[in-house]
Amino acid sequence: QVQLVESGGGVVQPGRSLRLSCAATGFSFSTYNMHWVRQAPGKGLEWVALISYDGNNIYYVDSVQGRFTISRDNSKNTLFLQMNSLRAEDTAVYYCAKGPLAGYYDTWGQGTPVTVSA
Amino acid sequence: DIQMTQSPSSLSASVGDRVTITCRASQSVAGYLNWYQQKPGKAPKLLIYSASSLQSGVPSRFSGSGFGTDFTLTISSLQPEDFATYYCQQSYNTPITFGQGTRLEIK
Numbered sequence: 001q002v003q004l005v006e007s008g009g010g011v012v013q014p015g016r017s018l019r020l021s022c023a024a025t026g027f028s029f030s031t032y033n034m035h036w037v038r039q040a041p042g043k044g045l046e047w048v049a050l051i052s053y054d055g056n057n058i059y060y061v062d063s064v065q066g067r068f069t070i071s072r073d074n075s076k077n078t079l080f081l082q083m084n085s086l087r088a089e090d091t092a093v094y095y096c097a098k099g100p101l102a103g104y105y106d107t108w109g110q111g112t113p114v115t116v117s118a
Numbered sequence: 119d120i121q122m123t124q125s126p127s128s129l130s131a132s133v134g135d136r137v138t139i140t141c142r143a144s145q146s147v148a149g150y151l152n153w154y155q156q157k158p159g160k161a162p163k164l165l166i167y168s169a170s171s172l173q174s175g176v177p178s179r180f181s182g183s184g185f186g187t188d189f190t191l192t193i194s195s196l197q198p199e200d201f202a203t204y205y206c207q208q209s210y211n212t213p214i215t216f217g218q219g220t221r222l223e224i225k
Binding site for chain 1: 150152154156161162163164167168173205207209210212213214215216217218219
């Protein structure tokens with residue numbers, strides 16, 4: 001059964017850091033590009049970052065460039081998102097998602113909530 | 119960045135109705151257009167990929183069409199479980215972008 005399970009979310013003060021994880025099971029993790037997508041409360045979906053299957057190609061939305069780092073450990077079938085210098089506007093549910101090269105997401109995790117508040 | 123604009127932003131319809139949601143891209147995305155359904159508190163679910171391909175397990179009442187900049191999602195006969203929010207997404211290039219969503223409500 002193909003499954004993605006996020007963890008690591010929580011409440012954090014502005015300027016602090018948080019590391020999200022996404023554990024993958026049921027598919028060949030090392031052959032898929034992986035993404036993080038977020039959704040602020042009551043708002044739409046926003047793509048955050050993409051890492052290629054081998055980790056060699058990485059892309060970010062402008063609003064997190066220089067603050068967030070996406071990475072993966074193919075030996076542990078796990079995706080990460082290191083979030084530094086967090087801002088109130090980063091408050092959202094963060095989803096990891098997988099899909100083929102065509103870029104659609106056929107599997108999503110259940111999401112992990114991140115709240116940035118003093 | 120490619121801007122994705124959905125219309126309408128909200129829609130009221132009845133069970134059995136035929137519904138069409140439109141998505142327009144600010145520049146061509148070729149066929150790299152995907153549709154998702156999201157229910158409150160849940161992760162999005164893929165319905166249509168590559169503009170017109172039905173994801174496995176999705177009922178055939180859902181269909182997609184279009185190419186380039188103009189796309190549509192059609193639900194041929196609304197069922198109670200279809201009341202949700204729908205998003206289009208372009209995967210033509212980064213940054214990957216979504217439409218603002220269309221909330222489909224029961225009339």
